[in-house]
Amino acid sequence: MIYYLSLAVAMFLAVITQHFTGQVPWLGGHVYLLPVVFFFAAAALPLPSVFVFAVLAGLMWDSITVHADESGKFEAAFGWSIALYGALGAVMNGLRAQYLRGRWELHCLLTGLLTATIVLIEFLVITFRREPFAFDWPHDVWQRIGGSGLAAALIAIPAFSVFTWLGRRLGVIKFDTMRPD
């Protein structure tokens, strides 16, 4: 229970920290920390817990990003991020067996890829909603999507190490290195 609470607190602190990291000029995108913590939970914990964290992450994210436009209409439904996190978390959870064998290199890469997917879907949502829908996206868009993904993949390496260490210390994560591939 302490471990689960620690991960929830880490998610909250990740949202706070994101307010200060801003856009990294040489990277071209914002640093997204919340997805890193969430995707760790999705890689290491059973599916029911992943959904609980998806609800938490989605609620936190929509609380700070979903607002009404000038006409009073909401750009996206409040809670849509929960569905997004739930679906992408389930994808990451599919590799849990490999994580439990003590191998999580692929999970760090996937964290970057799935974070970039979140940024891409966010852009698609606002583009559909705001109009006009443009098919020729400037280089800037791809740089922000790729930059945020790359940052997440790099941050995932130390973050996964720390959370794995904590999980093993608390006895929540038990590696089964004898499990066959």
Added chain:
Amino acid sequence: MTTRRQNVLSVAVFLLVLLGILLLSPKNRERVQNGFLSLMSPFLKKGSEWDRSVGKLRHQLKTLQQLEVENDALQVENDKLKALNQALQGIEAENLRLKAAFGYKDQTPFSLVPARIIGRSESNWWSSVKIDRGTADGVQKDMSALTPDGLVGKVIAASDHISTILLISDENCGVAAMLRNPSGQLQHGIIRVVRGDRLSNMQQPRMTMSFLPKHLKVAPGWKIFTSGLGRVFPENVIVGEVVEIKPRELETEVSIQPAVNLAALTDVFIVTGLKGAAEK
């Protein structure tokens, strides 16, 4: 219960919870958002203090090469300043006196609440900042934010002690505005919406004013002021300056540089009303 059954059950519960949240009424949705803002408030305030301290420290730390370049520049600057100093002594005294007498807050016709920026835009596609004032300080949704340099944005969410400001560089923040040529002459009858670009952000704010008459001889350097027609922003506050003209087939579009340096924003004023409006 098998793992498969547990998973199926968890998916079902997840979908039910999701549906419940998606169907929240606007009032409850706002309550959740404000609750979360309130929860973040002390952490953002503390984080903002640390951020400022780290920023100051980072500013002070320089490499030897940087110091050498800076030293050379400072020596040249010093010589210039010595020469200027004599001439400016009288003006400085007058300036200080005027500053004290007409501080921006006193000078402006608006009732203002000063606020400090405690959090910056947290995502790639939305340009907003968090301030350390909320409903307890008289800040309400849809109030406008400005600095002595010009318009900043509008309040889109306000909890007890923290609020979110949507910056004018965001695509969702439309400002009804009018043009003034460099001699200060107003272009009567031309009121258009100034809007941020979809890819605009605090570092590279991009704004445009579209649908200007083709015959209008607008040029870089023209100023953009709020018209007050949208009823959100007060009248005659400077929004920015025309930097580029883009002639289209049927209309003219202009690119605008905001008057306020949004990337370096640290403090803002929230317009809570007009002075004397309460007495009236």
